[in-house]
Amino acid sequence: MGAAFWRFWSVEVATETGLGLAVIALQTMVLLDLGGGATEVGWLSSARFLPYVVLGLVVGAVVEGCGGAR
Numbered sequence: 001m002g003a004a005f006w007r008f009w010s011v012e013v014a015t016e017t018g019l020g021l022a023v024i025a026l027q028t029m030v031l032l033d034l035g036g037g038a039t040e041v042g043w044l045s046s047a048r049f050l051p052y053v054v055l056g057l058v059v060g061a062v063v064e065g066c067g068g069a070r
Helices: 004-034 038-047 051-067
Strands: none
Touching: 004 038
């Protein structure tokens, strides 16, 4: 595997590690600083996937309306 792959891989590892730590930090902040409980952390976790659901439905409707699935 070439140097380009290892550069790409190292950037991906750094990005995913940072995102994972950010999620943990945000959930910890909700629990400790904002006085939230398990319900609020659950809402926060589910809100991470809300854009995928909403955009998936909208884009699916647009593609279907444009005749994308013939």
